[in-house]
Amino acid sequence: MIHNIVFDFGGVIFDLDYDGAVAAFKRMGLADADQRLDRYHQRGVFELLESGKIGVDAFVEELSKMCNRQLTYAELQTAWLGYVGGEVDKQKLNYIDDLRTRGYRTFLLSNTNPFVQAWAESAAFSEAGRPLGSYLEKCYTSFEIGIMKPDAAIFQHMLNDAQLKPEETIFLDDSQANIAAAAALGIQTLLVEKNEDWREALDERLKE
Numbered sequence: 764m765i766h767n768i769v770f771d772f773g774g775v776i777f778d779l780d781y782d783g784a785v786a787a788f789k790r791m792g793l794a795d796a797d798q799r800l801d802r803y804h805q806r807g808v809f810e811l812l813e814s815g816k817i818g819v820d821a822f823v824e825e826l827s828k829m830c831n832r833q834l835t836y837a838e839l840q841t842a843w844l845g846y847v848g849g850e851v852d853k854q855k856l857n858y859i860d861d862l863r864t865r866g867y868r869t870f871l872l873s874n875t876n877p878f879v880q881a882w883a884e885s886a887a888f889s890e891a892g893r894p895l896g897s898y899l900e901k902c903y904t905s906f907e908i909g910i911m912k913p914d915a916a917i918f919q920h921m922l923n924d925a926q927l928k929p930e931e932t933i934f935l936d937d938s939q940a941n942i943a944a945a946a947a948l949g950i951q952t953l954l955v956e957k958n959e960d961w962r963e964a965l966d967e968r969l970k971e
Contacts, residue, residue: 765951765969767932768862769921772873772883773846774802774937774957776855776895780848787845791838792830802957803938804874804911813876815909822876836878843878848958853890858962859898867969871895871902872921872934874911880904901925912936913944922948933968935961 773779781802788796799807808825811817817825819836827834862869875883880902882888883895896902903921910917922929929949936942937957946952953968955961 765867765931765933765971767868767870767925767927768965769870769872769932769934769950770859770899771934771936771938771941772871772875772879775935775955775961776859776871777851778848778958779846779937781846783848784843784845787842791826791834791842792832793826803940804913809876810911813874813905814911815906819877840878840881843876844882846879847882851889852960855960855962856889856891856893856898863898863900868925868927869899870921870925871899871904872912872917873902874905876906880906912938913940915944915948918945918948918950922950933965935965 770776779802781800785796785800788800793799799809801809804810805813808817808822812822823834823836823839826839859869883902885894886892888894901924903917903924905911905917908917908920910920912918921927922932930951933951933953934942934945935953935955936945937955939954942952942954951968953961953964955964
């Protein structure tokens with residue numbers, strides 16, 4: 764029986780707009796943004812940020828060098844938020860709230876960075892003025908843990924920290940590689956199409 768539900772962030776809780784992010788970084792002056800950004804797993808300095816190997820200040824300075832001008836935190840956060848394809852679906856958030864009232868433990872496991880997470884943990888995240896963390900028991904993020912999906916270690920960290928049994932846990936993600944990594948540890952999984960409404964599919968799994 765499933766007692767714990769773990770959500771990916773981009774493409775699952777909020778709609779992911781890869782093209783919007785590329786366009787935003789290009790407007791900022793990063794001409795080859797389409798070669799540096801990725802839909803699932805960042806590369807280069809972007810990966811260093813999301814894996815926690817460098818912090819915000821170092822990222823600002825590195826991108827400033829790439830763009831040949833001094834960038835600000837606000838400019839870079841705006842560019843990162845190009846990934847966010849519109850307002851977060853309040854129906855999904857209300858559904859997650861409902862899961863908690865039904866007794867399920869709910870978590871986030873995401874490859875993300877301090878710029879996006881700062882938005883997520885602010886009142887600007889939802890129409891209700893509530894931050895992401897108010898909908899979940901705990902958020903596990905790659906930049907804070909220092910490991911990125913699909914590395915098995917990030918899943919194991921979450922299982923250990925939250926004291927979750929893999930067989931009682933279901934993980935929702937839009938990446939086949941991440942789903943495979945979770946399944947290899949005995950976690951139940953639900954592969955969803957990017958930006959789809961997964962509520963009905965999850966309901967069916969919870970009935971099993």
